[in-house]
Structure formats: structure tokens, C-alpha cells
Ligand SMILES: Cc1ncc(C[n+]2csc(CCOP(=O)(O)OP(=O)(O)O)c2C)c(N)n1
């Protein structure tokens with residue numbers, strides 16, 4: 602397990618440090634797109650992403666950086682995309698909320714809540730029809746559960762027995778609205794989905810080992826039964842909904858709540874475990890941190906020095 606543990610750790614750390622660098626560089630005004638950071642939610646993304654195969658496809662949301670990097674996405678191409686450069690994974694046309702990279706099975710992310718859910722189900726259907734030994738993964742937030750298309754897609758996947766893994770990152774908020782003002786008190790999303798005929802599980806989304814194990818189990822179940830599976834991962838976003846700052850001062854949630862979740866920092870918790878179980882030493886942790894920071898520096902240099910796309914190519918296919 603130790604090699605895997607180190608991979609999981611490194612991936613979470615990469616996501617955290619990349620997003621901290623995005624936050625730090627954002628105010629320079631060179632990233633001309635909104636950015637939604639997943640800081641605090643890294644274990645959910647890395648635990649799922651590292652349990653997937655390259656041939657599995659994935660679709661995501663406005664908060665896609667972590668999903669992309671955990672699926673094996675190219676760091677340089679992601680940062681260049683956010684800077685709107687021709688070397689970006691979408692040739693600079695998408696920005697932060699529209700990451701696509703078919704080389705690693707990352708088939709799309711969009712800003713319209715719920716919008717990629719049916720696309721992910723369709724990708725699963727195509728795998729079923731062509732008898733591919735891979736699955737489709739749909740990342741969504743707790744807010745997407747309030748979209749009609751969520752129910753149509755779940756219903757269709759259950760009825761047609763489609764190999765889809767739904768991953769709902771429940772961070773308890775949709776922008777500034779907590780779940781309590783959006784859904785009936787006491788509703789459990791994973792239980793509701795069971796009532797629609799899709800097997801499901803709930804897990805601590807800040808415990809990377811638990812997330813990884815559940816994902817592996819869910820994938821085995823999908824292959825065994827041919828049916829879709831739904832995972833609800835409880836987690837918390839640390840920064841504002843959109844942008845680089847903290848926003849605990851504006852009143853929709855409290856500093857106390859944030860600090861409670863901060864104590865459950867998925868990276869710090871895992872680091873402690875790795876040291877306690879003697880999977881690595883403090884020196885190795887320092888080395889991994891240095892390596893990750895070096896990769897990030899290189900990616901930002903790459904992005905900043907890359908050219909902008911040629912306007913004459915604006916209407917050409919992105920996949921040409
Ligand atoms: C159809 C639609 N309605 C509303 C919005 C505005 N909006 C953007 S992100 C968001 C919150 C979504 O919450 P959730 O799905 O829980 O994801 P999170 O931001 O917490 O990761 C909303 C309401 C939108 N982009 N699309």
C-alpha cells in the first residue's frame with residue numbers, strides 16, 4: 602500500500618499547491634476567467650481519480666481542476682488553459698471551467714450546473730454498446746441534485762443499466778446557500794438515489810484512503826452488476842465559491858464552521874498517518890513538497906511564456 606499512499610499524497614499536494622498558486626497569481630489579472638478552487642476538497646478528487654484507468658472517461662463541473670489533475674491531466678496544459686494560451690488543453694478557448702483533454706479521458710466540464718451529467722451517462726451508454734471494459738464517471742456537486750436533468754439522468758442510467766459512477770462532492774453549499782435552505786431537512790442524497798434504483802454509498806470525503814477504497818469497490822460493483830453506482834462524499838470548500846479569497850466574513854457561513862473543517866485538512870491528516878505508520882519520513886515529505894513546487898513553477902513559466910491562440914483559428918475545431 603505504501604507506493605499507492607505516496608501517490609495519493611503527492612496528487613493531493615499537487616492540487617492544493619497548484620490552486621494556492623492560482624490564488625496567489627490571480628489578482629495580476631492575466632487569468633481572464635472565473636476560477637473555482639477545490640482547496641479543502643482534495644481527498645475526494647484524488648481518491649476517486651487515482652482509482653480510475655486512463656480509458657475510463659470523466660466529466661466534471663465548474664470546479665474541475667482537481668478532477669482533471671487526478672485523472673492524469675497535464676499540469677502545464679491546465680495552467681496554460683487558465684491563462685488562455687494556445688498550449689492549453691483546449692487551445693486557450695475554454696479557461697478554468699471548460700477543461701477537456703481526451704488524451705486522458707477527460708471529456709468535458711462546464712459551468713452550467715448539472716449540464717455534464719447526461720453527457721457522462723451518454724458516454725457510459727456508448728461504452729455499454731461497444732462493450733468497452735471501462736466506465737464513465739460523472740463528478741457533480743450537492744447543488745446539481747436540484748436540477749431536473751439530474752433525475753432524468755439517474756433514471757435513465759438505472760433503467761438502461763449503464764456503467765456510470767456518479768461522484769457527488771457534498772460540500773454543503775451551492776454558492777451562498779446551505780443545504781438546509783435548498784433541500785428538505787433530513788434528506789440524504791445517497792438514500793434518495795437508492796430510492797430511484799441506483800445503489801449508493803456515503804463516505805468521509807476528507808479521508809483519502811476511504812475514498813479510494815470505496816471507489817475501487819464501486820467500480821467492481823459496476824462491472825459485476827452492469828448497474829450504475831452513486832457515491833456521496835462529504836467535504837468542505839475552504840475559499841469563496843468563485844475566486845481566490847476567503848469569505849467567512851460575509852455572513853453565509855461562520856469562521857467557526859470553517860475552522861472545524863480546517864482541523865480536518867485532508868492533506869495534514871494523511872501526512873500525520875504516513876509519518877505515524879512509518880510509510881515515509883519528514884525528509885521525504887519535504888522532498889515531495891519541493892518536487893511539487895518545482896513542477897508548479899515550471900507550469901506557470903510555461904503558461905506565461907506560451908503564445909495566445911491565433912484569432913484566425915477561432916472557429917476551427919478544437920480537436921483538429
Ligand atoms: C443551471 C445553473 N444554475 C445556476 C448556476 C449558478 N451556479 C454556478 S455554480 C453554482 C453552485 C453549484 O453548487 P454545487 O453543485 O454544490 O457545486 P459547488 O460549487 O459546491 O462545487 C450555481 C448555483 C449555473 N451556473 N447553472
Ligand SMILES: [Mg+2]
Pocket residue numbers: 742743744770771772773774775776
Ligand atoms: Mg456544493
